[in-house]
Amino acid sequence: xxxxIIRRLLxxxxxxxxxxxxxxVLFSLVGGDISIEIAGKNATPxxxxxIREEYGLNKPLFLSWDSQFINHFKSALTFDFGxxxxxxxxxxxxxxxxxxxxxLMVPMFLGEVIISISIALIIAFVRGSKxxxxxxxxxxxxxxxxxxxxILFGQYFLAYKWGLFPVFFSPDLIIPQYxxxxxLIGIITGLGGNVRFYRTVMLDEMRSDYVRTAFAKGLGTGRxxxxxxxxxxxxxxxxxxxxAIPFLFLGSLLLERFFGIPGLGYxxxxxxxxxxxxxxxxxxxxxxxxxxxxxxxxDICYAWVDPRVSFE
Amino acid sequence: xxxxxxxxxxxxxxxxxCDGSRSANDPNEMVLYxxxxxxxxxLDPGDMRDVYxxxxxxxxxxxxxxxxxxxxxxxxxxxxxxxxxxxxDDMLTYTIKIKRGVYFQDDKCFPNGKxxxxxxxxxxxxxxxIANIKYLSPNWSMFDNKIIGLDEFREYTKSCKKLEDxxxxxxxxxxxxxxxxxxxxxLKKPWPQMVATAFADISTSPIAKEAVDFYGKGITGHPVGxxxxxxxxxxxxSYIELVRNPNFRGELxxxxxxxxxxxxxxxxxxxxxxxxxxxxxxTIIEEYQPGWFLFLQGKTDASxxxxxxxxxxxxxxSELTPAxxxxxxxxxxxxxxxxxxxxxxxLDPVLGKNKPLRKAISLAIDRQKFIExxxxxxxxxxxxxxxxxxxxxxxxxxxxxxxxxxxxxxRKLLAEAEKIYGGKLPVLKIAMPGADTFSRQYGxxxxxxxxxxxxxxxxxxxxxxxxxxxxxxxxxQIFASxxxxxxxxxxxxxxxxxxxxxxxxxxxxxxxxxxxxxxxEKVEVMQDCPERRKLYRQMELMVLEDYPAAFINHxxxxxxxxxxxxxxxxxxxxxxxxKYRRVDLAKRAAYKELLKTIK
Numbered sequence: 001x002x003x004x005i006i007r008r009l010l011x012x013x014x015x016x017x018x019x020x021x022x023x024x025v026l027f028s029l030v031g032g033d034i035s036i037e038i039a040g041k042n043a044t045p046x047x048x049x050x051i052r053e054e055y056g057l058n059k060p061l062f063l064s065w066d067s068q069f070i071n072h073f074k075s076a077l078t079f080d081f082g083x084x085x086x087x088x089x090x091x092x093x094x095x096x097x098x099x100x101x102x103x104l105m106v107p108m109f110l111g112e113v114i115i116s117i118s119i120a121l122i123i124a125f126v127r128g129s130k131x132x133x134x135x136x137x138x139x140x141x142x143x144x145x146x147x148x149x150x151i152l153f154g155q156y157f158l159a160y161k162w163g164l165f166p167v168f169f170s171p172d173l174i175i176p177q178y179x180x181x182x183x184l185i186g187i188i189t190g191l192g193g194n195v196r197f198y199r200t201v202m203l204d205e206m207r208s209d210y211v212r213t214a215f216a217k218g219l220g221t222g223r224x225x226x227x228x229x230x231x232x233x234x235x236x237x238x239x240x241x242x243x244a245i246p247f248l249f250l251g252s253l254l255l256e257r258f259f260g261i262p263g264l265g266y267x268x269x270x271x272x273x274x275x276x277x278x279x280x281x282x283x284x285x286x287x288x289x290x291x292x293x294x295x296x297x298x299d300i301c302y303a304w305v306d307p308r309v310s311f312e
Numbered sequence: 313x314x315x316x317x318x319x320x321x322x323x324x325x326x327x328x329x330c331d332g333s334r335s336a337n338d339p340n341e342m343v344l345y346x347x348x349x350x351x352x353x354x355l356d357p358g359d360m361r362d363v364y365x366x367x368x369x370x371x372x373x374x375x376x377x378x379x380x381x382x383x384x385x386x387x388x389x390x391x392x393x394x395x396x397x398x399x400x401d402d403m404l405t406y407t408i409k410i411k412r413g414v415y416f417q418d419d420k421c422f423p424n425g426k427x428x429x430x431x432x433x434x435x436x437x438x439x440x441x442i443a444n445i446k447y448l449s450p451n452w453s454m455f456d457n458k459i460i461g462l463d464e465f466r467e468y469t470k471s472c473k474k475l476e477d478x479x480x481x482x483x484x485x486x487x488x489x490x491x492x493x494x495x496x497x498x499l500k501k502p503w504p505q506m507v508a509t510a511f512a513d514i515s516t517s518p519i520a521k522e523a524v525d526f527y528g529k530g531i532t533g534h535p536v537g538x539x540x541x542x543x544x545x546x547x548x549x550s551y552i553e554l555v556r557n558p559n560f561r562g563e564l565x566x567x568x569x570x571x572x573x574x575x576x577x578x579x580x581x582x583x584x585x586x587x588x589x590x591x592x593x594x595t596i597i598e599e600y601q602p603g604w605f606l607f608l609q610g611k612t613d614a615s616x617x618x619x620x621x622x623x624x625x626x627x628x629x630s631e632l633t634p635a636x637x638x639x640x641x642x643x644x645x646x647x648x649x650x651x652x653x654x655x656x657x658x659l660d661p662v663l664g665k666n667k668p669l670r671k672a673i674s675l676a677i678d679r680q681k682f683i684e685x686x687x688x689x690x691x692x693x694x695x696x697x698x699x700x701x702x703x704x705x706x707x708x709x710x711x712x713x714x715x716x717x718x719x720x721x722x723r724k725l726l727a728e729a730e731k732i733y734g735g736k737l738p739v740l741k742i743a744m745p746g747a748d749t750f751s752r753q754y755g756x757x758x759x760x761x762x763x764x765x766x767x768x769x770x771x772x773x774x775x776x777x778x779x780x781x782x783x784x785x786x787x788x789q790i791f792a793s794x795x796x797x798x799x800x801x802x803x804x805x806x807x808x809x810x811x812x813x814x815x816x817x818x819x820x821x822x823x824x825x826x827x828x829x830x831x832x833e834k835v836e837v838m839q840d841c842p843e844r845r846k847l848y849r850q851m852e853l854m855v856l857e858d859y860p861a862a863f864i865n866h867x868x869x870x871x872x873x874x875x876x877x878x879x880x881x882x883x884x885x886x887x888x889x890x891k892y893r894r895v896d897l898a899k900r901a902a903y904k905e906l907l908k909t910i911k
Contacts, residue, residue, distance in 0.1 A: 036784050036816070037777040039448075043784075043816055046470065047452065050445050086353045087532050088548065096548065152601065160605040167609065168602040171551050171593065258599050262550035270351070275777045 001303075008299065012292040019288040024072050027277045028061060034275055038085060072281070081282035085274065090282045093267060101251030101263030103175050108186035109248055113241055116191050120198030121225045124206050135195065142192030151258050154185045169260030182255040201236045205229045234305040242298040246290035250283070342895050343591040344877075345612045347603050351549050351596055354532035357517040358441050361450040363887075366514050370888035371554055371592060372417075373517035373537035376408060376435065376495075377507055379886045382569025382578055385703060386800040386885060388512055392430065392538065394493070396507075403502035403839075408495045408511075410435070415559040417542040419534070421526035427559050430538055432489035434518035437480055439487060440465060441524070442515060446475040451515040453817075458506070460486030460498045476528075480521070502837040508799040514887065540587040540891045554592040554890075562586070565879075565892065578881050587891035608639070610903040613877040613895065617870050622688040625872060630689075632872075638910060640875040640903070646882035647701045648867040649797035651694050651805065654742065654758065655861045659822045660789050662738060669729035669737070670859035673790075675722040676765045679715055679864050682757060686750070690870055694863035696852050697795075697805050701884055703840075704802040704848035714856040715863060722765040739768040742790040743782065747773040754792065784816035793820065800885060801840070802848050806832060809855050821860040828854050876900040 035051040036043070052058040060067045075081055081090035123135040158181055159167040165181035166173055205211065206229060214224045251265030264283065271279035303309045352365040357373045360366060378391040390396060394409040416427035439459070442449040443466045455462055461484040472478045486498040499506070510516050523536035535543055540563070541554035567582040581588070597603040600618035607615035617625050625636050625643075632643050654673065658664045679693045692700065695709040730737055742758060744751040755771040762769050774782070782788045797804040810832045813819040831851050838844040856863075873880045876899035879892045 034777070036781050039450075039816075043450075044452070044456070046445060047448060050448055050470075054446075054448065083529065087359075087529055088354075093548070155602060155605070160609070167605045167611075168595065168597060169550060170595065170611070171545070171547070171553060258602060260550060260595065260597060260602070262547060266549070273775055275775070 001300075005296065005300065008296045012289075012296070015292050016285075016288055019285065020073055020076055021069075023281055023284050024069050027281065028068060033057065034277060037275060076281070076285050081285075082278050084271075084279050085276045090278050093279065094264065094282060094286070097251070097262060097264040097267045098249065100175070100179075100261045101256070101265060102248060103179050104182055104186070104255060104261055104263060105248040105251060107179070108183045108190070108252075109244065111183065111187040112190040112194055115187065116194035117198050117230070117237065119191070119195050120202050121230065123195070124199050124202035124229075125221065125225060127203060127206065136199075139192040139196045139199075142189070143196070145189075147189050147254060150185050150189045151182075151254055154181060155258060158184075169262075178259065179261065182252075182259045182261065186252065186255055197240065198233075198237070201233045202229060205233045208232070231305065235302060238298060238301045238305065242294055242301060243291075246287060246294045249290055250287060339901075340897065341591065342589045342897065343593055344589045344890055344893050344895065346592065346594045346890075347606070347612050347615065348552075348594045348596045349600075349603070349616075350598060352552070355535040355543065355546070356532040357514045357519060357535075357537075358438060358447065358449050358451060359532065360514060366887045368552055368554075368594060369517075369535060369537075370514050370539070370886075371541040371890045372535045372539045372543060372557070373514055373519070374539045374888070375514060375517050376410075376511040378512055378888065379883065380566065380569075381883065381886070381889070381892050382566050382573050382881060384570045388507055392518070393511075403504070403837075404499045406497040406499070406506065408497070410493045410495060411561075412493060414538050414561055416520045416523075416536055416538055417557045417559050419520075419523060419536045421520065421523040421534075421536060427536075428520070428522075430518055431492040432495040433492070434520065435495050435516065436484070436487045436489055437521050438516050438518050440480050440484065441519075444469045444475070444478050446472060446478060449515070451513075454510055454513075454515070458499060458501075458503055459484070460500055462486055504837065504839045505799060505801055505803055508801060512885075513798065539888065541592055544591065550596055552594045552596075556587065556590055560587070563891065569881075573881070576881075578879060581879060581892075581894060588894040589890065592890045607872065607874075610874065610900065610907065613893075614871055614873040614880060617872060619686075619688060622690075626688070626870070636872065639906065640899075641872050642875060642880075644871045644873060644880060644882050646869050646884060647692070647699065648869045649699045649701045649800070649804075649884050650794055650867045651697045651699055651863055652792075652794040652865050652867070653694065653697070653861040653863045655791045655793050655821050656859070657786060657789055657791070657820075657822060658824065658860055659786055662733065662740070663789060666729050666732050667859060668725040668732065670862075672722045672725035672729055672765065673740075673762060673767070674714065674859055674862035675716060675718045675725065676762050676767070677758065677862055677864065678717040678761060680717070683865055685757065686754065687865070687867075690868045691865040692868055694866050696856055697861070697863050698802045698848070698852055699797060699805075699866045702797070702800060702802045702805075704845045704852075706849045706852065709852070712853065712856065714859075719765050726766050737768070739770045740790060741770045741772055741788075742792065743772045743774055743779055743788045744792050745774065745776055745779040747775065751792075758792070783820050786815045786822055791820070798885065802852075803836060806835070806848065806851055809851075809860065823855070823858070823860040825854060825858060874900070874903065876903065 033052075035048050035055070035057055038051050038055075039048045049058070056068060056071055059071070062069050064070070079091060084090050084093060119135070123132045126132050155167060159165045166178050169178045210232075211224060211229060214228055249264065250268060251263035253265040253269045255261065256263045256266040267279065268283050270276070271283070348364050348367070350364050352368055353362055354360065354365060355369045355372070357369055360369060374392050376391060376393040377388050380387040380389050392411055392414060394411045398407040399405070410430065410432050414430040416422070416430065418425050418427045422428055439455065439462070441447055442451050442455060443462050445466055446469055452466070457463060465482060465484045468482065469478050488496040488498070490496060517537060520536045523534060524531050527534045533546060538560070540557055540560045542557040544553040544555040546552050562585045565581040565584045565586050567579070569578055573579050595606075595612070597606070600620070603612070603615060604618050604621050606612045625633055627633055632641060654677070656663045656670050656673075663670060683689055683691045683693065693715055695712070695715045696706065698705050740762075742755060744755045751773060755773065759769045759771055779791070783791060795805060795808060807813055808818040809821070809823045809825070809828060810819060811824045811829050814822045828851055831847055835844055835847050835851070869882065871882065876896040878894040878896060883889060
């Protein structure tokens, strides 16, 4: 197993290198010179040259030890991403945004997974009944309503009209207070798609012989569903769940924006809008690392939950 | 439900490493609650050009001069200066006395953490800092070729390898400080707008050199100024809290204003010591809906009126709706010094040499319809480019007909334009500075109007950096844009047609008119007088006659304020206004009770 993990981790090196190369090529060659944009209006050519020097844009792209790519590579390896265009160190922005983003995304994610798997198990059990049909209709309807509508509706009724939650972030509130409503909205909006997916997974299992055998032997519904069916359905669930974890780091743009949560989703979108390549680079790189790490974890989990999968 | 909330709360605490609840504000503490509709970029005055950063930083930094809070027309009065400048007869030397007893806020950058006294040298340092090319200040253009020796200082900084290598003790002939309380500025040529442009602007605010040296590039997050407030908390992207600066010398609320100010209650606090509020809090809310809800809940003191909520707040007669009156909300409106337009690139081979074409575009746009559709009828038609708020605004400009809507005339001009072009005109490209809903709707409106008279139009929606990059490299054909004046002098607008300021300068149209240039060079060194005003109007007409743009609208700002929020008199050019604001705490508390009855 150790050999397998080491081998998989070694595979991540070229992947991460590829990501670095790709982002560099995209931003440096395709994106063009950002110095004019940084200089803004009324900038003199001298100012633009100084900006090029300050950001190292006047250095050769590849063929030098002091080239832009080598510096890009070095900064990634040392996690020293330099300063964003507002001159704040990029790493400080990421550190500050990670907490609020995770505070929003982790409970939302856990809530979504637990609730949707539970509902999926139940409606898979009553498959074909009016409850199953009703659940599927609600899921499809939920998936059809735009995300923004849930946010506007939730903020207007639950927060503003009925006063159950704060409308927006306030310095006087602690994180749990101002994150509850966006988390609830996030869970509700995610339920439609997730319940449908997990229901399909569960249905595949429910038709298996061992389920019939378990019921024939007199096992209770709960035991059959949550012990046997759930365990056997773990492979697709793990793929769905573990591979979603790295994206939690990226936060949620709309929820963060509407509820004033200073997270990373908004940071990333803003950086794209203002072409702050320093932030985009850092976020892409960290996401890539998280993605490959969780990919390895997914593979390990497969073997852990399914004895048929081995590390050979 | 409770169990779920409690469980989730525990989880959030675990995940976020929450620092626990901040203590609620003392009910007797006077706190101003403001909203910022975008994040601020930084709090370093020399490196600042965006309005939102200026709104916050102006409470912590002061300049030599400021605008009188109440008087209209706008009048400049001393702030850190001890009186108005003494100007030599040739208008080339300004001697400015500095107030004594002004101290920087306490900060660990000073010995023993105690703020030191402000000296004339601090102003010299602030200006040299802007001139330092390694600092990359966006404010350099205001000093370019103005002060004797300053351009040479900038040249010298080019030879320095790093920002830290620049020797600020290097003499600049035009920036002298004969003693610690006197600043002498020597100009290359008269610059009558200098006080308004440079010394009533936050960019020249003194910032302690000790702070710059101590914090280095982190200075943007560590403002050390002399203003009434100092930074308490800056949770970037979320909120900013300023607290009273105990070192602030105090300033008296003005005792005179314009007619009607006393009746409006703006002189109730005359002669009282400012600032009134203990804290100023800005919450950053980039969506209008939550900002509007917070205002209605009484959690912010003032609000703009979002387009979608306009009918909820304002009647067709431009008055408050009964629902707003019930909440004791007041409406404040004022003309914003801004002009929005469709600019034409005069270097474009199709547009540049075809005046009938440019005129045809201008006459094809129904400006009134645009204002009704996009601004709820709030804005005013831009008959020229000088905003109504300026002294030199020509009251007869409407009669000249440059902004009239005349589709028939436009069609005739289009035919004439095609003759000049020598055939059917190609598709005209209009660049929009954004792909958001407003930009799309605005673009589609213009497209439809122009198509109605026979134009072929292609809209290009760009993100702001792309748009700016293309504008600066003169590669846009037609562009939607706007211009906002920073001083009450139309020169701010006229300069954008001066040929020496072609893009990437302010002349984005790349307009060239030698006659206009001659007049511009004449008026830019003239003091304000009736003759200059007459020349300004003449110059405006010269530009309008050439149609380098189709000017569309001047913005009219609408703001709603709660009745507890005192001394909220709109000001078009000043940002450091929190010191004047006062809150009637009893009325604020009463609003909570009122809300119960409304609900």
